[in-house]
Amino acid sequence: MNLLFKFWNSSIGKKWLVALTGIALLGFVIGHLAGNLQMFGGADKINAYAEFLHNNQKLLWVMRLGLIVCFIGHIFTTICLVRQNRAARPERYSISRNVQAKAATRSMIYSGLTVLSFVIFHLLHYTFRVTDPRFKLIAEGGKLTSVNDVFQMVVLGFQSPVISGFYLLSVALLSLHLSHGISSVFITFGLESKKSIVQVGRYSMLIAVLIFLGYASIPAAVLLGVLK
Numbered sequence: 001m002n003l004l005f006k007f008w009n010s011s012i013g014k015k016w017l018v019a020l021t022g023i024a025l026l027g028f029v030i031g032h033l034a035g036n037l038q039m040f041g042g043a044d045k046i047n048a049y050a051e052f053l054h055n056n057q058k059l060l061w062v063m064r065l066g067l068i069v070c071f072i073g074h075i076f077t078t079i080c081l082v083r084q085n086r087a088a089r090p091e092r093y094s095i096s097r098n099v100q101a102k103a104a105t106r107s108m109i110y111s112g113l114t115v116l117s118f119v120i121f122h123l124l125h126y127t128f129r130v131t132d133p134r135f136k137l138i139a140e141g142g143k144l145t146s147v148n149d150v151f152q153m154v155v156l157g158f159q160s161p162v163i164s165g166f167y168l169l170s171v172a173l174l175s176l177h178l179s180h181g182i183s184s185v186f187i188t189f190g191l192e193s194k195k196s197i198v199q200v201g202r203y204s205m206l207i208a209v210l211i212f213l214g215y216a217s218i219p220a221a222v223l224l225g226v227l228k
């Protein structure tokens with residue numbers, strides 16, 4: 001217990017927690033992307049996947065609870081860490097390093113807050129389906145084909161350029177957040193060296209760009225009429 005308390009109280013302990021919850025969230029982002037890309041396999045494919053998830057409520061809820069714990073843990077620990085660092089920061093860095101560190105932290109906070117507001121909208125949009133009356137029909141198995149026609153719901157949702165634009169902007173900021181976050185994980189765990197730091201930065205950027213292209217491809221394909 002004492003050890004846990006010491007771990008939580010230390011700045012490095014909090015950094016580890018932010019990194020570990022971040023890795024779990026990245027795992028979800030990649031898994032969710034793999035699921036979403038089944039849109040390109042056609043309605044039957046993505047709808048069968050959604051049905052599989054909905055028929056496995058235990059699995060779904062274990063995943064949801066894990067996600068909620070990691071999401072809240074990631075945000076809460078970050079807030080505590082920023083406050084702790086602010087309180088403890090003497091004029092330790094040179095002015096330019098201090099400015100750089102502050103800019104990086106600020107960009108992480110802003111991109112993180114945008115991702116948070118995106119996730120809230122996204123849940124209202126596709127999970128609770130309260131933003132578009134047509135989605136309620138889909139959820140209730142009304143006029144629009146089967147009970148869980150996720151394919152049709154996503155196509156209808158992204159036919160609005162405003163909604164698609166908001167998704168594109170949000171996944172761009174998510175990718176920016178991930179690019180910085182992934183390289184920070186390496187630094188937190190002491191896995192980078194002076195030699196590898198540039199490569200770590202490049203690979204983090206590559207992963208983030210691939211994630212952006214993957215998520216962006218769906219609204220883009222709907223707007224271009226490839227998915228309809």
Ligand code: HEM
Binds near residue numbers: 032119174
């Ligand atoms: C083009 C981009 C995306 C599409 C098409 C998409 C699609 C969907 C759909 C259709 C659902 C509801 C599934 C169902 O109830 O059957 C869903 C749920 C969800 N999505 Fe996304 N998503 C996208 C991007 C994202 C991103 C970038 C994140 C995270 C940062 C995210 C996080 C979530 C979460 C947390 C849920 C709730 C999962 C649950 O039911 O517990 N999504 N998404």
